[in-house]
Each structure stands twice: as structure tokens, then as C-alpha cells.
Amino acid sequence: MSVTDPNAAPMRETAFSVRTRRWRELSATILSNPTTVIGLVIIVALLAMAVFAPWLASPNTPDPYQMPRDWGAVRMPPGTPGHVLGTTNQGGDVFYGVVWGSRTSLQLSIVVVSVTVCIGIAIGSIAGLVGGWVDEALMRIVDVFLSIPELIFALAVAAILGPSFSNIILSLCIVFWVKYARIMRAQIILVRQADYVKAATVIGDSKFNIFRRDILPNAVTPIAVQATLDMGNIVLVGATLSFIGLSESGIAEWGVLVSEGQAGIASGRWWASTFPGLMIFLWALAFNLVGDGLRDALDPRTEGR
Amino acid sequence: MNVKVDTDGTVAHQDDAGDVLLSVRNLRKYFPIKDGVLQNVVGHVKAVDGVSFDIRRGETVGLVGESGCGKSTLSGCVSGLTDPTGGSVHFNTRGRGSAHGPLDEGDRIDRMDRATFAKYRRNVQMVFQDNFASLNPRQLVVDIVGRPLRVHGIASGTALQEKVVELLEQVGLGRQHLYRYPHQFSGGQRQRISIARALALDPELIVLDEPTSALDVSVQAQILNLLNDLQAERHLAYLFITHDLSVVRHMADRTITMYLGKVVEEGPTQDLFETPEHPYTKVLLAAKPDLDDDPDVPIQTLAGSIPDPARPPSGCRFHTRCPVATSTCGWEIDDIVRELETREDLFDKLVGVDRKSDLEATLTFSDSAAAHAVWEAIRSDSVPETMRDAIETLDVRDGALMVRFAKPSAIELREVGTGHRAACILAGE
Amino acid sequence: MTSIETPTENPTRPAIARVQGLKVHFASKKGPVHAVDGVDFDIADGEMLGLVGETGCGKSVTGRAFLGLIPQPPARIAGGRILFRPRRREDTSEDTPEFRPCPTCKGADIVCATCNGSGYDTLDLLAVKPRTMRAIRGRRIAMIFQDPGKALNPILTIGDQLAEVFLQHASADLLADIGGTGDMGGLAAGAVGRAARQESGRLDGILSRVPPVRGHLRRLRAALEDRIAAALAETQISNPRRVIRSYPHELSGGMRQRVMIAQALACDPDLIIADEPTTALDVTIQAKIMELIKMLQEKRKTSVLYISHDLSLVRRTCDRVVVMYAGRVAEVGGVREVFAAPRHPYTRGLLDAIPRSGETRGVLASIPGTVPELVSPPPGCRFADRCVHVMPECTRVNPTLQPLTPDQSVSCFLAHPPAPGAAHKEPELQET
Structure with a gap:
């Protein structure tokens, strides 16, 4: 911080310009990391694919999320005219599945992440703020959830609910909130002891305002990082559940496609599994790269330096 | 003493009880020590243990002591951040120029009605x-300094912004700093922002909890000057908490010394520094030499470490380390246990302590040789002579050692000069 | 090449270390921060030298540079040397090939004027090999840190941590304590020797169960514990045997700092770097720790570089003092001279800013402004924009550190006006 010349022309600063500058600086930090940029590029490409799905692969069934079946063109290899990436055993176009699968995956991750983050923040905040036996009770529940591996737990829940894509979403929501609740509680306990929280109390601000203005904004950073990483991981877990048959068959979902195409790998028909599998890999990789970049950029030790 | 010249030139005596802004009476704050699976309370850390003092309008009261003496807990209680375990904090919410009258039950901050408590909140800042x-690292200066105004509905919009600029200018910052984040400032400037925020509600008392301890001396000088200027302008009262005696000497009208949760001495700063009465105050003063002192006079130091605040020594809490302790300063069974702790070979053989009171107990050892060794040790020069003098009976039978101490003198704060009180039986002699 | 054997400041006492033109730059988003920018001073043999200055003046970085403790990157040693001449000692087993004998007397003459009888040539601490640096750390130059809680390993007992130092640097002494390995059999002598040097192999595990070897090892452990207890007792710890078995968290701050001092003194180093050793402690403990360091320093004639921002403690304990400002030395001199008659406006400002008795409230002399930004600093004196006596040349030419009296040097044009035409020269070239 240099000495400010009082005679200098007043800077044309407004709260808005400063806040946007903060975001600009943050994004500059993020963009200075090449691996993060790679991740972002992949994500943008996949999002564009999801948005422009009807134009990239126009649906010919009433429900566009169902794989089209063309019994006249089963097991076609990649490069076949009209079927760039080949077709499946049922004559479904692999390219169509890849394109529309990005929508299903996006839907899956957005729904699961937003629902679990909300539950996690709510429960973590209650535990951290109320404390006492409420905290004890909530944290024991969290411990029970955490004692079972995520995948196996999700699998069990999905199996109980019955095979369908929406049940996969539901089971992932039931499983994934615990992590956020844990992180949130730890953050709240840390932040609520900060001197600026005491200062706000001395000013006379209400408890709700202190939570909203001081505690919450300073506690959510690790949640944002974790949520970004989970955007990728959830698709991976969802695909696993689909792969073992807990989703409806025939829908345009990468996990289902990998599952249904795997039988053909032994007979040399690699394409039906490989391309959707590649998409899952790219999706998970991209969000992990961005999540790592975000973590570095938001690191309080480097932020603002 | 304590004479202030009012603006119209008349001389007013501050001893007038009506000018008291804040009164702390027999304040106690104990923190439970929890242990085990069920988190049972096994004891209490007596962070503040029966503290009373007053702060008058416009004066600076310095509170000094080492870490763990309870000064920060006390500041929390005064500013309403911590609920005391016992005792009370009274605050005069009737405003400046209010009718005189001592503070009473109605002024207790824990018994105030909502509206009065809101007044207290506005008038005590930190x-x-x-x-x-x-x-808050995620807020702009304009939001940080303007927040008290917004919370209390004093200003909003452009008016709020102008008020914030005014406050910033009062602390030596300016309009150009409105839209910056805290991390863009130096330590001294951040402390100025904190002061501007504290001033926003035009309080009567500001609790300053080590406000310059983290700053360099040249910046500290700037902040101290600023605090003094603001006090002169606004007739503020300060409770100035610090461990730096040279700062207290420079800032405070009256100074309070705390040791292990208790006030050991209080008085007008000049008297306290020139004729300290409590040995602890003397040690504190000697440990931090002034730049003008003769460098060849050795620094006086203190033996031992601060005792466990969960089991504070009885009598005068300082007697375990006091260079001039007498036989009636509060020697007790715990002193023998503390003495044993430094002798591992003997301490390991201590099987049990059967206490009849703090002054009388039977210590059992695993063999009679150990008991005899302890008996020898207690009668030898290895324990303070005054402690030996305080022992009424000392019997050893087989593996048991019976000890009884003489009743110590009551040690309370007593007047040793005008407004100068010390809790030491030697004080004033 | 300027060498350490021509002391400029204090002809009566030879220097054990000399910092010459030290520059340390830190990489930042805005560009390199010139944290230390041309620092020169000597540490005389057996003296306690205070290094004072405010936050960010580069005093800690300078101290850390002695032991190669500056992380590179983000830091970069941009120039300069730290010359160090080890003292003569009996046990040379820890010396590395970089410990060269004195070029004049070849290490033989104990009254040699060149090396002050130490028998060693100077080493540049910034250029030595990592192996040499390891041999120097702890054995030749030790460090005491500000926060003893962080500098001690929380999962090892105090005894284990101190044992490490002895086994690392004083294994020969330990073996001597148990009467040497001469009367043992070949195998046993090997095993005990390796144990003392912390090099025990798998075979030694078996050997250590053989009765005669076991006896020797037990004696080795006892000797080690005796040495640790003695080291702790020297720092006035009243019950060293108990502290040996304690973990750092079981000790108070003052006690931990004593352990740190015991660790630093364990191998009788030639130089101790004490970086704000009492800042984290209470005033009564502070005084005690400083008194202890001073007492041990005088007893052993060790040199101490005492880095601090506490001017009153420096005045009490040090022989000479270096005042740093914004990466440069403002003033050097005897403690009495500098505190009684500071010649640099910054030193004066710093001393005036401390509240003293008999001063009126609210009129502390504070230095206006703030410390300049050290990214691409302007030429000239770093203090120019805050100085009340600023002259035109102050903003153009950097005043170099010039002796004023044999006991005091200052880098300010008030004390020694610039030579005409000096503005055209590169300031660094003026030095010899």
C-alpha cells in the first residue's frame, strides 16, 4: 500500500466498479493457470454441446432423451455416413447419445450439486451456530453417513428406490450432502470466532445479519471449490450407477451407453462404449482441473497479494 | 488530583459519583473445564474473579497485566460480548449532561430493557x-464503517456515504479509501478504519483491546496521537487494555494492574508508576525499562511461572512468586504440592492428598523414606523461609505427612493514597 | 576482493561475519520486491549485535540469509556476500572441504593476524554447498526463532529433539564421554560409533542385543541424556530430567524458548541468530530470556545477532546496533552512541516515537507517511519522502554508509554532504 497523494484527482471508483474489479482480478488469477484454462475450455465445449444438442443431432423420437432406434443400421462402425461415431446393437446413433448425454449429465450434476450444497450449508450452519446437543446429534448422523463409502451407499439407496434415472439423482442427493455439512460446520466454527464477528456484535447488528454478512460469505469458499470438483465426480458416480443397470435402459446417458456397449468390446465393436466413456472422462477431468485452479485462486494465503 | 478544566474554564472535580459512566462490581467469569466422553465439568478456569472498578466520563483507564491475567475476558464482559458468571456491569445510558446520580440496579446491562440495552450498545464500542x-475481508471500507449507521438507522444512501467520508477524515483517511478492501491497507491504516467504525455511533466509551500491540512504534505513535485527539474532541472514555506499560503511562489517567483474574493495584497513573505499592506492579515496571533509564541497572525478573488459573493460589495470588512475600500471604497445601512437582523423585511417590481444608492436609507417600525426605525438604532452605514460617504443624508418621498452615491475613484492596489502592499487606508501609 | 580481515568499523575486534552488499528480491505480481537492497555490516567476534527496524525492513530476511533459510523462489539472492570465518575448535570431524585453512598461516598459527588465530579462511555463506551449510547449521551458526511453539516438533519429546542435535554434530564428544571405542572389539566399536552418528544399519539392530554392545549403548544413551540435561540446566530450567520427557505443548512459552536456546547452544556455536526471540512472550519473561541469552553469550564469548523491534531491550543487551529501513542500513554504531545521539533522521524518529515518562499526552513524535513500496524503488534515500530534512540530492543519490566516528556510521547526507558530481555516479560504485 503506497502513500496516497491527497492532491491527486479523486478516483472514479464506485462500489460496483470495485466489486467487479475484484472479480476481474480473481478471474485473471484463475486464467493465469494453463491447466485451469484447459478445463474451462472443455467445460465450455461440453456446455455448448448440451445447449445446441437439437441442432447437432436432431431428434426423431417424441422423447429426445431416448436413444433413437434404427433396426436397419445396427452395429455400424464409426465413419458410416449418417453415423459418424457408429451405432449400437439396437441401431442407436452413438453420436446422438454422446450429444444428448451431455444434457443428461449436466442435469444430473446441476440438480445434485445444488440440492446437496443447499442441504449441506443449512445443516452445517445449524450445527455450527446452535452447537450443543443439536450439533452433536447432527454430526453423529453425518458420521454414520460418512462411514459408508459414497458409491456403495448411493448404490444401495438407488437399488432400494428402483431403477430409474430420477432415482439415481435422488440417491446421489441423499448421499452427497454430508460432505458439505461437515465442511460448512468446520468453517462456521472457525469464522464465528473472528474479531469482525465480535465487532459486528458490538455494533449491535442482528444475529441473522451477522450470519448473512460476516459468517456465510467468509465460510463458503471451500464449499465452492468442493462443489466444482463434485460437478465432475457426480457424473462419474451417476455413470457408475447407470452402468450397473440402475437407470432405465435406452436413455441417452453416457453411463447407460457404456454399459450397453460393453458387450460388443470383446467382439471388436469398441465404439459404442468408448466414445461415451471418453465423454465421462473429459467431463470429470475438466471440473477437477477447474476446481483445483479455483482452490489455488481462492487460497487466502495468496488472495489479494 | 484528577482535575479537569471544562470548556468554560471552570474546574470540575471528577470524584463526583454522577460522572461515572461504567461500573463493574465484583465481576466474575469462570470458564468450565470439560473432560471425558460425557464432557463432565471437572473444574473452572477463573479468568476474572471478583473485579470492581469505575470508568468516568472522558477519562482513560489503563488495564495492564500479562497474558492469562483475565484482561481480555474482562474487556469482553464490559463490551457485552461475554456474559459474566457473577457480579454486574452497570452503564449510564442517560447520556451526556444527564442528571447526576449513582448507577443502580436499573443500569445493569443484563437487566436492561431492549431500548436501554440498544443505547448501551451504541455507547460502548470496541x-x-x-x-x-x-x-471483514469481503467488505469494502464504505460498508464496514457505514454498517453501524445502517444498523441503527442513522443514515443511508448518499448521506451515509458522506458520513463515512467524514469519519474517515477524522481518522486521517479520506474519500479515496471508500471503495477499497481491508487487505489493500497497511496495519496502521486498518486500525484507523477500526477506529472510524467505533466512532460511527458517537459512543461514550471505547474499549481498546491492545490496539497498538501489533503495530510498529512509529505507527503506534500515530495511532496513540489520534486516539488522544479524538478523546479531546469528543470527550470519550477509554478502557485501554495493554501489556505495554510505557503506552499505559502515556495514555491513561488511571491504571489498573491485574494478576490471575484479580485487581492487585489501581490508582492514578502517575502515582502508580512513581510509587507502585504492589510487588507485582513493581516487577512489571522493572521488567520493561524506559529508554531513559540507566542501562546498567539490571532488569528485575520474576521467578517461576503463572500458576494454573483453575486452581489459583489462595490469599494473595502472587505469593508463590512474590519476592517480598510474608508468612501470612496465603501459604497453603497447594504450595507444598507445587513444591513437590519440581522434585520428580519425590512427587512420583506421592500417593494421596487428604485435605481437611486449604490449610490442613495429610499427604500419603508410598514409603516412609519419601515422607521423611519431604519432611526434611520442607524444613530446609529449599522452600521459601516465609512458607516455613507459615507452617504451624508438620508431623511425619510412617508414610504420612501432616501439615497445617497458619491462617493467612485477609488481603483486599485498600487505600494507600488518594484513589490509589493496592491488594498487598505490605502496601503503604 | 574485500575480505573479512580488514575490519572497517571496529579495529579492536576482528569480525566473525561480514555482510557485504546483500540483496534479496522477492517475486510478486507487481514485480520484484527489493526486500533487502544492499546491506553491509560486520559482526565482531564475541559481540552481541542488535539488528532493529520496523516490519518489512528486511531484518528477518537478512538473518535468515546466514543459514540459507530463504525460500528460493519466490526469493532471489540478487547480490552480495555473507562472509563467515569459523572459530578454531578441537573437533574438526564435522568440517567439510569448503572449510579451507587460512591462506596466510595454513591453520597452524594461533596468533595469525589474518585469521585471528582461527586457522580458517572465510566462507561465503551464500555460495556454500548444501552439505557445507548442513555442517554449519547448529554446529557453527544456530538460530533462535520468534515462536518457540512453531519451531519445536509437537510429536517429539524435548529430549528427542535435543538428542537429534547432539547426534548430528557432537557424536565424537559423546563417544569420548563413554571412554571412547578403543577398548571395544571391532564390531562393537563400529556399532556404537554408528549409533552415535545416527547411522545404525540392520545388522546393528542384532548387534545391539549382544550384551557387551548393549552395555556400551546404554552408556551412550546415558551420556546423551546427561549432555541434554546439562544443556537444559544451563538455560536455568529447574528440573531438566522432567522437561526431557515432556512434549512441547506441556511447557509454557518461556520454557519452550529456554529449550530453543538450549538447542541453539547445544553444540557451542560460533554465532547465534536470534530472530525476535522474546516477542511472543510476556514482559517479565522477556526480560528473563534476554538476560539469559546475554549471560550465556558473555560466558561463552559467542557472537549473537539479535534481531528485534524492541529498542529498549536492544539498548539493554547489545554492544552495537544496526538500524535498518526499507531494506537498507540507516545507521550502525555502539548502542550508547546511537541511542544517545542518533545521527540518521529515521533513527531519531524511531526513538522519539516511543512513549516515555514525563511526556505530554497526544504529542508523540510520529514519523509522517508510511514505508515506501519496495517494488522498483526510486533512486536516492529510501527515507527521503518521510524525512523532515530532505534535500534535493536525497531523492537522486543514495547516501552510502560512511563512518562518522570509529563507533558510528550513518548513511545520510546531513552527516556527510555528497561530493560534487556524485549524482552522476552509480552509488554502488562508490564503495570499495
């Missing part, structure tokens, strides 16, 4: 030691 942690 500045913290850690200038970085006391400002």
Missing part, C-alpha cells in the same frame, strides 16, 4: 488488537 481479523 477496537481489537488484530487489525486484519477485525475487519
Whole structure:
């Protein structure tokens, strides 16, 4: 911080310009990391694919999320005219599945992440703020959830609910909130002891305002990082559940496609599994790269330096 | 003493009880020590244990002591951040120029009605030691300093912004700093922002919890000057908490010394520094030499470490380390246990302590040789002579050692000069 | 090449270390921060030298540079040397090939004027090999840190941590304590020797169960514990045997700092770097720790570089003091001279800013402004924009550190006006 010349022309600063500058600086930090940029590029490409799905692969069934079946063109290899990436055993176009699968995956991750983050923040905040036996009770529940591996737990829940894509979403929501609740509680306990929280109390601000203005904004950073990483991981877990048959068959979902195409790998028909599998890999990789970049950029030790 | 010249030139005596802004009476704050699976309370850390003092309008009261003496807990109680375990904090909410009258039950902050408590909140503000942690890193200066105004509905919109600029200018910052984040400032500037925030509600009392301890001396000088200027302008009262005696000497009208949760001495700063009466105050003064002192006079130091605040020594709490302790300063069974702790070979053989009171107990050892060794040790020069003098009976039978101490003198704060009180039986002699 | 054997400041006492033109730059988003920018001073043999200055003046970085403790990157040693001449000692087993004998007397003459009888040539601490640096750390130059809680390993007992130092640097002494390995059999002598040097192999595990070897090892452990207890007792710890078995968290701050001092003194180093050793402690403990360091320093004639921002403690304990400002030395001199008659406006400002008795409230002399930004600093004196006596040349030419009296040097044009035409020269070239 240099000495400010009082005679200098007043800077044309407004709260808005400063806040946007903060975001600009943050994004500059993020963009200075090449691996993060790679991740972002992949994500943008996949999002564009999801948005422009009807134009990239126009649906010919009433429900566009169902794989089209063309019994006249089963097991076609990649490069076949009209079927760039080949077709499946049922004559479904692999390219169509890849394109529309990005929508299903996006839907899956957005729904699961937003629902679990909300539950996690709510429960973590209650535990951290109320404390006492409420905290004890909530944290024991969290411990029970955490004692079972995520995948196996999700699998069990999905199996109980019955095979369908929406049940996969539901089971992932039931499983994934615990992590956020844990992180949130730890953050709240840390932040609520900060001197600026005491200062706000001395000013006379209400408890709700202190939570909203001081505690919450300073506690959510690790949640944002974790949520970004989970955007990728959830698709991976969802695909696993689909792969073992807990989703409806025939829908345009990468996990289902990998599952249904795997039988053909032994007979040399690699394409039906490989391309959707590649998409899952790219999706998970991209969000992990961005999540790592975000973590570095938001690191309080480097932020603002 | 304590004479202030009012603006119209008349001389007013501050001894007038009506000018008391804040009264702390027999304040206690105990923190439970929990242990085990069920988190049972196994004891209490007596952070503040029966503290009373007053702060008058416009005066600076310095509160000094080493870490763990309870000064920060006390500041929390005064500013309403911590609920005391016992005792009371009274605050005069009737405003400046109010009718005189002593503070009563109705002024207790824990019994105030909502509206009165809101007045108390507005009138007692705080500045913290850690200038970085006391400002929300995600808020702009305009939001930080303007927040008290917004919370109490004093200003909004452009008026609020102008008020914030005014406050910033009062602390030596300006309009160009409105839209910056705390991390863009130096430590001294951040402390100025904290002070501006504390001033926003035009309070009567500001609790300053080590406000300059984290700053360099040249910056500290700037902040101290600023605090003094503001006090002169606004007739503020300060409770100035610090461990730096040279700062207290420079800032405070009256000084309070605390040791292990208790006030050991209080008085007008000049008297306290020139004729300290309590040995602990003397040690504190001698440990931090002034730059003008003769460098060849050796620094006086203190033996031992601060005793466990969960089991504070009885009588005068300082007697375990006091260079001039007498036989009636509060020697007790715990002193023998403390003595044993430094002798591992003997302490290991101590099987049990059967207490009849703090002054009388039977110590059992695993063999009679150990008991005899302890008996020898207690009668030898290895324990303070005054402690030996305080022992009424000392019998050893087989593996058991019976000890009884003489009743110590009551040690309370007593007047040793005008407004100068010390809790030491030697004080004033 | 300027060498350490021509002391400029204090002809009566030879220097054990000399910092010459030290520059340390830190990488930042805005560009390199010139944290230390041309620092020169000597540490005389057996003296306690205070290094004072405010936050960010580069005093800690300078101290850390002695032991190669500056992380590179983000830091970069941009120039300069730290010359160090080890003292003569009996046990040379820890010396590395970089410990060269004195070029004049070849290490033989104990009254040699060149090396002050130490028998060693100077080493540049910034250029030595990592192996040499390891041999120097702890054995030749030790460090005491500000926060003893962080500098001690929380999962090892105090005894284990101190044992490490002895086994690392004083294994020969330990073996001597148990009467040497001469009367043992070949195998046993090997095993005990390796144990003392912390090099025990798998075979030694078996050997250590053989009765005669076991006896020797037990004696080795006892000797080790005796040495640790003695080291702790020297720092006035009243019950060293108990502290040996304690973990750092079981000790108070003052006690931990004593352990740190015991660790630093364990191998009788030639130089101790004490970086704000009492800042984290209470005033009564502070005084005690400083008194202890001073007492041990005088007893052993060790040199101490005492880095601090506490001017009153420096005045009490040090022989000479270096005042740093914004990465440069403002003033050097005897403690009495500098505190009684500071010649640099910054030193004066710093001393005036401390509240003293008999001063009126509210009129502390504070230095206006703030410390300049150290990214691409302007030429000239770093203090120019805050100085009340600023002259035109102050903003153009950097005043170099010039002796004023044999006991005091200052880098300010008030004390020694610039030579005409000096503005055209590169300031660094003026030095010899």
C-alpha cells in the first residue's frame, strides 16, 4: 500500500466498479493457470454441446432423451455416413447419445450439486451456530453417513428406490450432502470466532445479519471449490450407477451407453462404449482441473497479494 | 488530583459519583473445564474473579497485566460480548449532561430493557488488537464503517456515504479509501478504519483491546496521537487494555494492574508508576525499562511461572512468586504440592492428598523414606523461609505427612493514597 | 576482493561475519520486491549485535540469509556476500572441504593476524554447498526463532529433539564421554560409533542385543541424556530430567524458548541468530530470556545477532546496533552512541516515537507517511519522502554508509554532504 497523494484527482471508483474489479482480478488469477484454462475450455465445449444438442443431432423420437432406434443400421462402425461415431446393437446413433448425454449429465450434476450444497450449508450452519446437543446429534448422523463409502451407499439407496434415472439423482442427493455439512460446520466454527464477528456484535447488528454478512460469505469458499470438483465426480458416480443397470435402459446417458456397449468390446465393436466413456472422462477431468485452479485462486494465503 | 478544566474554564472535580459512566462490581467469569466422553465439568478456569472498578466520563483507564491475567475476558464482559458468571456491569445510558446520580440496579446491562440495552450498545464500542481479523475481508471500507449507521438507522444512501467520508477524515483517511478492501491497507491504516467504525455511533466509551500491540512504534505513535485527539474532541472514555506499560503511562489517567483474574493495584497513573505499592506492579515496571533509564541497572525478573488459573493460589495470588512475600500471604497445601512437582523423585511417590481444608492436609507417600525426605525438604532452605514460617504443624508418621498452615491475613484492596489502592499487606508501609 | 580481515568499523575486534552488499528480491505480481537492497555490516567476534527496524525492513530476511533459510523462489539472492570465518575448535570431524585453512598461516598459527588465530579462511555463506551449510547449521551458526511453539516438533519429546542435535554434530564428544571405542572389539566399536552418528544399519539392530554392545549403548544413551540435561540446566530450567520427557505443548512459552536456546547452544556455536526471540512472550519473561541469552553469550564469548523491534531491550543487551529501513542500513554504531545521539533522521524518529515518562499526552513524535513500496524503488534515500530534512540530492543519490566516528556510521547526507558530481555516479560504485 503506497502513500496516497491527497492532491491527486479523486478516483472514479464506485462500489460496483470495485466489486467487479475484484472479480476481474480473481478471474485473471484463475486464467493465469494453463491447466485451469484447459478445463474451462472443455467445460465450455461440453456446455455448448448440451445447449445446441437439437441442432447437432436432431431428434426423431417424441422423447429426445431416448436413444433413437434404427433396426436397419445396427452395429455400424464409426465413419458410416449418417453415423459418424457408429451405432449400437439396437441401431442407436452413438453420436446422438454422446450429444444428448451431455444434457443428461449436466442435469444430473446441476440438480445434485445444488440440492446437496443447499442441504449441506443449512445443516452445517445449524450445527455450527446452535452447537450443543443439536450439533452433536447432527454430526453423529453425518458420521454414520460418512462411514459408508459414497458409491456403495448411493448404490444401495438407488437399488432400494428402483431403477430409474430420477432415482439415481435422488440417491446421489441423499448421499452427497454430508460432505458439505461437515465442511460448512468446520468453517462456521472457525469464522464465528473472528474479531469482525465480535465487532459486528458490538455494533449491535442482528444475529441473522451477522450470519448473512460476516459468517456465510467468509465460510463458503471451500464449499465452492468442493462443489466444482463434485460437478465432475457426480457424473462419474451417476455413470457408475447407470452402468450397473440402475437407470432405465435406452436413455441417452453416457453411463447407460457404456454399459450397453460393453458387450460388443470383446467382439471388436469398441465404439459404442468408448466414445461415451471418453465423454465421462473429459467431463470429470475438466471440473477437477477447474476446481483445483479455483482452490489455488481462492487460497487466502495468496488472495489479494 | 484528577482535575479537569471544562470548556468554560471552570474546574470540575471528577470524584463526583454522577460522572461515572461504567461500573463493574465484583465481576466474575469462570470458564468450565470439560473432560471425558460425557464432557463432565471437572473444574473452572477463573479468568476474572471478583473485579470492581469505575470508568468516568472522558477519562482513560489503563488495564495492564500479562497474558492469562483475565484482561481480555474482562474487556469482553464490559463490551457485552461475554456474559459474566457473577457480579454486574452497570452503564449510564442517560447520556451526556444527564442528571447526576449513582448507577443502580436499573443500569445493569443484563437487566436492561431492549431500548436501554440498544443505547448501551451504541455507547460502548470496541477496537481489537488484530487489525486484519477485525475487519471483514469481503467488505469494502464504505460498508464496514457505514454498517453501524445502517444498523441503527442513522443514515443511508448518499448521506451515509458522506458520513463515512467524514469519519474517515477524522481518522486521517479520506474519500479515496471508500471503495477499497481491508487487505489493500497497511496495519496502521486498518486500525484507523477500526477506529472510524467505533466512532460511527458517537459512543461514550471505547474499549481498546491492545490496539497498538501489533503495530510498529512509529505507527503506534500515530495511532496513540489520534486516539488522544479524538478523546479531546469528543470527550470519550477509554478502557485501554495493554501489556505495554510505557503506552499505559502515556495514555491513561488511571491504571489498573491485574494478576490471575484479580485487581492487585489501581490508582492514578502517575502515582502508580512513581510509587507502585504492589510487588507485582513493581516487577512489571522493572521488567520493561524506559529508554531513559540507566542501562546498567539490571532488569528485575520474576521467578517461576503463572500458576494454573483453575486452581489459583489462595490469599494473595502472587505469593508463590512474590519476592517480598510474608508468612501470612496465603501459604497453603497447594504450595507444598507445587513444591513437590519440581522434585520428580519425590512427587512420583506421592500417593494421596487428604485435605481437611486449604490449610490442613495429610499427604500419603508410598514409603516412609519419601515422607521423611519431604519432611526434611520442607524444613530446609529449599522452600521459601516465609512458607516455613507459615507452617504451624508438620508431623511425619510412617508414610504420612501432616501439615497445617497458619491462617493467612485477609488481603483486599485498600487505600494507600488518594484513589490509589493496592491488594498487598505490605502496601503503604 | 574485500575480505573479512580488514575490519572497517571496529579495529579492536576482528569480525566473525561480514555482510557485504546483500540483496534479496522477492517475486510478486507487481514485480520484484527489493526486500533487502544492499546491506553491509560486520559482526565482531564475541559481540552481541542488535539488528532493529520496523516490519518489512528486511531484518528477518537478512538473518535468515546466514543459514540459507530463504525460500528460493519466490526469493532471489540478487547480490552480495555473507562472509563467515569459523572459530578454531578441537573437533574438526564435522568440517567439510569448503572449510579451507587460512591462506596466510595454513591453520597452524594461533596468533595469525589474518585469521585471528582461527586457522580458517572465510566462507561465503551464500555460495556454500548444501552439505557445507548442513555442517554449519547448529554446529557453527544456530538460530533462535520468534515462536518457540512453531519451531519445536509437537510429536517429539524435548529430549528427542535435543538428542537429534547432539547426534548430528557432537557424536565424537559423546563417544569420548563413554571412554571412547578403543577398548571395544571391532564390531562393537563400529556399532556404537554408528549409533552415535545416527547411522545404525540392520545388522546393528542384532548387534545391539549382544550384551557387551548393549552395555556400551546404554552408556551412550546415558551420556546423551546427561549432555541434554546439562544443556537444559544451563538455560536455568529447574528440573531438566522432567522437561526431557515432556512434549512441547506441556511447557509454557518461556520454557519452550529456554529449550530453543538450549538447542541453539547445544553444540557451542560460533554465532547465534536470534530472530525476535522474546516477542511472543510476556514482559517479565522477556526480560528473563534476554538476560539469559546475554549471560550465556558473555560466558561463552559467542557472537549473537539479535534481531528485534524492541529498542529498549536492544539498548539493554547489545554492544552495537544496526538500524535498518526499507531494506537498507540507516545507521550502525555502539548502542550508547546511537541511542544517545542518533545521527540518521529515521533513527531519531524511531526513538522519539516511543512513549516515555514525563511526556505530554497526544504529542508523540510520529514519523509522517508510511514505508515506501519496495517494488522498483526510486533512486536516492529510501527515507527521503518521510524525512523532515530532505534535500534535493536525497531523492537522486543514495547516501552510502560512511563512518562518522570509529563507533558510528550513518548513511545520510546531513552527516556527510555528497561530493560534487556524485549524482552522476552509480552509488554502488562508490564503495570499495
